[in-house]
Amino acid sequence: MVVKKGSWVRVHDIILTAKERASNLPEDTKKVPLEMWTKGVLQSDAKLGDRVRIKTITGREVEAELIEVDPYYDHNYGKHVPQLLDIGVQLRNLLAGGDTDEL
Amino acid sequence: MNSSYDRMMSRRSDIIRKSVGIDYSIFEYGKISFDYEKMMKETGYTLEEMQAIQGETGVGNTPLLELRNLTKLARKLAPEGKGARIFIKDEASNPSGSFKARRAANAVYHAKKLGYKGVIAATSGNYGAAVASQAAMLGLKCIIVQECYDSKGKGQPEIIEKARKCEAYGAEVLQLTVGPELFYIFLKLLDETDYFNASLYTPFGIAGVETLGYELAMQFREREGRDPDVVVCTNAGGGNLTGTARGLIKGNATKTQIVGASVNLKGLHMASDTDFNKKSFTTGHTGFGIPFATWPDRSDVPRSAARPLRYIDRYVLVNQGEVFYMTEALAQIEGLERGPAGNTSLAAAFSLAQEMDENETIVVQETEYTGAGKHIGAQLSFAIDNGCKVFSGDPKNEVAGENIILPSHPTQIKARDIDIDKLRKSYIKNCVEMNNISEITKEDISFLMDDCRVSEEKLFDTLRELKIKTI
Numbered sequence: 001m002v003v004k005k006g007s008w009v010r011v012h013d014i015i016l017t018a019k020e021r022a023s024n025l026p027e028d029t030k031k032v033p034l035e036m037w038t039k040g041v042l043q044s045d046a047k048l049g050d051r052v053r054i055k056t057i058t059g060r061e062v063e064a065e066l067i068e069v070d071p072y073y074d075h076n077y078g079k080h081v082p083q084l085l086d087i088g089v090q091l092r093n094l095l096a097g098g099d100t101d102e103l
Numbered sequence: 104m105n106s107s108y109d110r111m112m113s114r115r116s117d118i119i120r121k122s123v124g125i126d127y128s129i130f131e132y133g134k135i136s137f138d139y140e141k142m143m144k145e146t147g148y149t150l151e152e153m154q155a156i157q158g159e160t161g162v163g164n165t166p167l168l169e170l171r172n173l174t175k176l177a178r179k180l181a182p183e184g185k186g187a188r189i190f191i192k193d194e195a196s197n198p199s200g201s202f203k204a205r206r207a208a209n210a211v212y213h214a215k216k217l218g219y220k221g222v223i224a225a226t227s228g229n230y231g232a233a234v235a236s237q238a239a240m241l242g243l244k245c246i247i248v249q250e251c252y253d254s255k256g257k258g259q260p261e262i263i264e265k266a267r268k269c270e271a272y273g274a275e276v277l278q279l280t281v282g283p284e285l286f287y288i289f290l291k292l293l294d295e296t297d298y299f300n301a302s303l304y305t306p307f308g309i310a311g312v313e314t315l316g317y318e319l320a321m322q323f324r325e326r327e328g329r330d331p332d333v334v335v336c337t338n339a340g341g342g343n344l345t346g347t348a349r350g351l352i353k354g355n356a357t358k359t360q361i362v363g364a365s366v367n368l369k370g371l372h373m374a375s376d377t378d379f380n381k382k383s384f385t386t387g388h389t390g391f392g393i394p395f396a397t398w399p400d401r402s403d404v405p406r407s408a409a410r411p412l413r414y415i416d417r418y419v420l421v422n423q424g425e426v427f428y429m430t431e432a433l434a435q436i437e438g439l440e441r442g443p444a445g446n447t448s449l450a451a452a453f454s455l456a457q458e459m460d461e462n463e464t465i466v467v468q469e470t471e472y473t474g475a476g477k478h479i480g481a482q483l484s485f486a487i488d489n490g491c492k493v494f495s496g497d498p499k500n501e502v503a504g505e506n507i508i509l510p511s512h513p514t515q516i517k518a519r520d521i522d523i524d525k526l527r528k529s530y531i532k533n534c535v536e537m538n539n540i541s542e543i544t545k546e547d548i549s550f551l552m553d554d555c556r557v558s559e560e561k562l563f564d565t566l567r568e569l570k571i572k573t574i
Binding site for chain 1: 108172176179221244251254256263264270273274275276279281283284287288296374375376377427431434435436476478479481482483485487493495509512513
């Protein structure tokens, strides 16, 4: 799929390879590279996975790997956590003078 | 090692000096000392100036609310005659949703005054949104650098939400995997753009929080005709506590006890790729609170203006499950749905109130906004997805990274004291080691006594243990 110049995209880059990383790191972090993600406007037609140039919202030029087109957020409020439901019920009962905490 | 990395790090002090417009060396003297008050006075703003600057962008004057139902609950659980009245300063009402708007307002105003075209801040927290919001109001460009993902590309929901919010204000967000080399990227960006370093730890940033403490003192006095007995501050980098305490002092509330509260994340390494997503709090925790208290100058400026040991009277820890419980309690019985991290001090205050007399008062000095990602549901679900067990029980058995124990009864919420003398000792040790000294001057002695409020006797004991001579 060709991604058109002018598209809003997300890019990824390796900033430091595992070998290039700082010396004072925990063992697990030492084994992995330092990676970076940012977003901007694609400067020429490209395919996902290509090394591309983008212009960020502040006008910086960044060269990195094209990984996403029209990026969006999908973080949410999580799944139902039953223990949370109990808290309100328990507190209302306590305030009402009872010491039961049943639904 | 990467040569670009080495070159950039070796230019560190020049880049920082240029990007904050402060020559810190003019405040330094002795072997380790610097004139903190002179730095705050000469490079900061007066309280009146700060109030005016913040007022221009709608920052500050947040409501002080009494938490009557939580007070009632605390009194039911406390011994007869105990249970202080609990108040909260609703800092979520600031334009960007947290007290950080106060810090950012001053920093961004200062950047604009000095003629910088943009601002950069290295932060995964509310401060990023605050800087982005202020930059939008003042017409400056803004770049926020976040530590957000682990090596599998899995991001903390709370930090992803902060990225969204920064972008909503028109900022560029640069996200990184775990590691202290974030500072290298930060320097590179400062060097490339010539933007202002809107560090959290400059004198103007910290002075920006003084308005919070001052406002709190004035509001409380107007309402109750007296000063609060205790103010509890969530403590991470130390700026919240430092600024609030300084503001209270400026408002003459000098008898108010300052309590710091952090979420206990003992055992989780902050620079560890695998521990990164075992945390269910990304700020307000001991991973920042303790290292920054015992070595404030680890920050992104040579001399941090956030120096909590100068002001802290008591330091308590609460567990993740306790803070989540209190976040739910605040919504359920006080009708205030707020973000979890800001409620760290609320969880502590709920416990401390039960030690205090009924006629005493305790103030929680902040709240923060909540939303997708930055929410108890999202953060608990994320913990479960990362193999952390979530259940009801006694939170004293919680092990950070392994489980989150929501109290099965509110009596189990207990603020646990940590020994500030130990932190003071550790600070002195760090001062000696980081400056690589074997002797110390008389003026350094008085600096250390001020900077960590240690007694002369205890200071000399520690210096003897460290084999440091006084000259």
